Amino acid sequence: MSGITAPRGTFDILPEQAGPRAALEAAARELLEAAGYARIETPAFEATELFARGVGESTDIVQKEMYSFDDGGGRSLTLRPEGTAPVCRAYLQHGMHKLPQPVRLYYLSSFFRAERPQQGRYREFWQVGVEAIGSEDPALDAEVIVLLAALLRRVGVRGTRLRIGSLASPGTRAAYRDELAAYLHAHAERLAANVRERIDLNPLRAFDSDDPDTRAVMAGAPRLLDRLDASDAEHFATVRDLLDRAGLAYEVDPRLVRGIDYYTRTVFEFTSDALGAQSGVGGGGRYDGLIEVLGGPPTPGIGWAAGVERILLAAGEPAPSVRPVDLFVAYEERRGDAFATVVEARAAGLAAEMELAGRTLKGQLKHADRLGARYVAIVEPGAVRLRDRGAGTEESLERDAVVARVSAS
Ligand code: AMP
Secondary structure (H helix, E strand, C coil), rough: CCCCCCCCCCCCCHHHHHHHHHHHHHHHHHHHHHCEEECCCCCEEEEEEHHHHHCCCCCCHHHHCCEEECCCCEEEEEECCCCCHHHHHHHHCCCCCCCCCCCEEEEEEEEEECCCCEEEEECCCEEEEEECCCCHHHHHHHHHHHHHHHHHHHHCCCCEEEEEEEECCCCHHHHHHHHHHHHHCCCCHHHCCHHCCCCCCCCCCHHHCHHHHHHHHHCCCHHHHHHHCCCCCCCCCCCHCCCCCHCCEECCCCCCCCCCCCCCEEEEEEEEEECCCCCEEEEEEEEECCCHHHCCCCCEEEEEEEEHHHHHHCCCCCCCCCCCCCCCECCCHHHHHHHHHHHHHHHHHCEECCCCCCCCHHHHHHHHHHHHCCCCEEEEECEEEEEEEECCCEECCCEHHHHHHHCCC
């Protein structure tokens, strides 16, 4: 072995880890498709400009977390750091505004961010996400939030907490940003250096700081939730009311800011006590201005993304879900007959395997035990001995009767 290992912050998905992932994917597919969401997958890389414009130049993602490269022809491409901007790009590119609105989409894809790797934070990670585009009805906000809660519950994520907030409309937020920036400048000497440097670039991010002095300053900062205009306030009140009607518990968090510029109005985040420092399981919000920023007509939208690895961590270790083998086909000479039997068995929907490692017949039977095979077919000239391992019985059959016999059991 040359000593080459996977890059820092990346991971292999080994066969024993594939089962829980597949179960999560199946749960997501079932739940989301039943609610009218259809699968979409976009390319792993896009024009860098899509994220610069869509996610926002002032965000951490665009400032320092993107894997960008030249396509060889002078054009900058970027491995996708998130899914919303690409899905909105696809919505526009394929004229989905002509479909009945809202268009409901979901994805299950990997994303790339040049972050400092730690438990639950990787440089390539997977997200399941939804985007519902073309309606500003607050019932859609409540729908997507309830769906994420249902998914987390269904896959057994423990200790979840839901926080919601409103980031208002762009005009209100711009006025609030100025008010907040003025407040931060007035308290600049007590702020952490990295917060102070970003006062004018992105003052809202000051709410994310872990620095105790900064947090003390932020406790007295003006709150955007107190500045909502009448229609934003009504939208937010309706979302809360609908969540109440769905019986979903939440906390209103006036300091909930998300590290992406496109959000408007509703934002939300699910955390789990079962996780350590990286407690965010999934979150999202409205992005009523995003499609316009990407060159389309004014089109509202809302979505969320949840980290697959975080969900699996927060759901704890499930029992390994290896498919049990229905039939193991052993043989000494009749490889062709054994092979034909396995092919027939698989075509009939059975989980079947044959000997492939040159074991003695005794070794093959031991291997069948190890696999937990329900039946072992020992293919011999003229006939097959079929053992029911559970019952401890054995019968002799014509080779072409074996599959029907096992299928019927
Ligand atoms: P975001 O797209 O930043 O809103 O993140 C949505 C969710 O994706 C988070 O709540 C995490 O569960 C997950 N996530 C984000 N960044 C990472 C990362 N670097 N590694 C693993 N999961 C991540």
